[in-house]
Amino acid sequence: MKTSLSRRDYDCIESVYVLSTDGWSARVKDIANRLKVAPPTAVEFLDKLTGLGIVEKGPSGYRLSEKGVDRFNEATRSHRLFETLLVRNGVSLKEACRISSTLGGPVDEAELEQLCSHMSHPNTCPHGRPIPMGGGHG
Ligand SMILES: [Zn+2]
Ligand SMILES: [Zn+2]
16 A cells, blocks of 8 residues: 655655755755745655655755655656646646646556556646556557
8 A cells, every 4th residue: 555645745755866866865955945945844844755765864954765766757747747647638738737737736647557557548738747657558
C-alpha cells in the first residue's frame, strides 16, 4: 500500500526533481524559493519525504530516490493525461495546463489507467511532452 501524497508533497517532489536535474543536489534555499515557503517549512516537507524514502538527503542537499522518481513520473503522467483530455474537449492548452496543475495530486493508478485506455494511450501531451507509461502497460 502506497502512502498517499498531498498536492504540497508533489510540489516538493517536483522542486527537488527540477533542481537536481543537472546532477547536483537540490539545496533547501532553492527548494523553499520554488515552493514560496520559509526554509524551515521546506525542511519539514523534506523530512517527511525523506522518512517515506522518496527523497534522499546527501551532504550538500536533496535528490529523489528511485521511488521518488517513480512518484514524480506518476504525477507527471496524471498532469499530462488530464491536460490532453481537457484539450481534446475544447479547453485551451494554457487553461488545461493550469487546471491540471491544481488537480494533479494523488490519483488512483487504476482509474488513471482506465482513463488512459479510454483515450487510446496518448504518448505525448498537447505540449508535445512525453506522457510517462503507467504500471499497467509498457
Ligand atoms: Zn501542463
Ligand atoms: Zn503539457
